[in-house]
Amino acid sequence: MRVVIAKCSVDYDGRLTAHLPLATRLLMVKADGSVLVHSDGGSYKPLNWMSPPCTMAEVAPEADEADEGVAAVWVVRHTKSDDRLRVRIHEVISDTAHDLGVDPGLVKDGVEAHLQALLAEHIHTLGDGYALIRREYMTAIGPVDILCRDQSGITVAVEIKRRGEIDGVEQLTRYLDLMNRDPLLAPVTGIFAAQQIKPQARTLAEDRGIRCVVLDYDALKGIDTTEHRLF
Structure with a gap:
C-alpha cells in the first residue's frame, strides 16, 4: 500500500463530475489498484475514489497546471468505463509504501x-x-x-x-x-x-x-x- 499526504486538488469525470479544491489530503493506492482520497474527517468514507479494475499513471502537469503550482498529476482510469480521476499534486508532505501481506479476512463476532x-x-x-x-x-x-x-x-x-x-x-x-x-x-x-x-x-x-x-x-x-x- 502506498500512503501519500499531499496538498492536492481532485477532479472526477464519468457518470457525474465532482471537484475537490486544493487542500491537504491523504491519498491511498492499494495493492488491488484502487485509489482513495481521504480528508481528516468523514469517518471511514473517502471523499473520492476509483475502484479496480483501473490503471494509474503519474504524468507531468500541463502548462496551465504548472503555472498554478502543480508539481505532478495522477491520472486514474477505470478499465471498463470512461470514469477518470485526475489528482493534481502541488506539494508532497509524506510518501511511504508498506507491504501489508495477505489479509486473513474479517474475524466474525x-x-x-x-x-x-x-x-x-x-x-x-x-x-x-x-x-x-x-x-x-x-x-x-x-x-x-x-x-x-x-x-x-x-x-x-x-x-x-x-x-x-x-x-x-x-x-x-x-x-x-x-x-x-x-x-x-x-x-x-x-x-x-x-x-x-x-x-x-x-x-x-x-x-x-x-x-x-x-x-x-x-x-x-x-x-x-x-x-x-x-x-
Whole structure:
C-alpha cells in the first residue's frame, strides 16, 4: 500500500463530475489498484475514489497546471468505463509504501460465528437433501462461510450476516463470479442468509439469482438432534 499526504486538488469525470479544491489530503493506492482520497474527517468514507479494475499513471502537469503550482498529476482510469480521476499534486508532505501481506479476512463476532456453526450443523434447514461440504471454504479473495450441496448435487455458497445489507450481497456475488470459473465447482449458486435482510439487499440478491434465507438464531440453537440423545 502506498500512503501519500499531499496538498492536492481532485477532479472526477464519468457518470457525474465532482471537484475537490486544493487542500491537504491523504491519498491511498492499494495493492488491488484502487485509489482513495481521504480528508481528516468523514469517518471511514473517502471523499473520492476509483475502484479496480483501473490503471494509474503519474504524468507531468500541463502548462496551465504548472503555472498554478502543480508539481505532478495522477491520472486514474477505470478499465471498463470512461470514469477518470485526475489528482493534481502541488506539494508532497509524506510518501511511504508498506507491504501489508495477505489479509486473513474479517474475524466474525460471536453471534455471526455462532450462526455459521449452527447452520453448518443443521444444514438441512436450507432444504431437504442439503449436505455440508465445509465451513470457511477459502477462495483467492476470502473465505466463503459455508459450502454445501443441494438436493440436486449443485454446489451452493452461503454467505452469513447478522444483518443482510447490499455490501453482503456484493461480497457473495464476487465469490460466485470467481467460483463459477472453477470447472470442479461450477455451477455454483448462492444463498444470502441473515437474521434480518434489508429490502434493498433482497431485491439485489434476487435480481442476481441469489436465494435469501432469514435465520432464526434461537430456533437454530433449539433444534433437536436425535444423534446426541440417548433415547
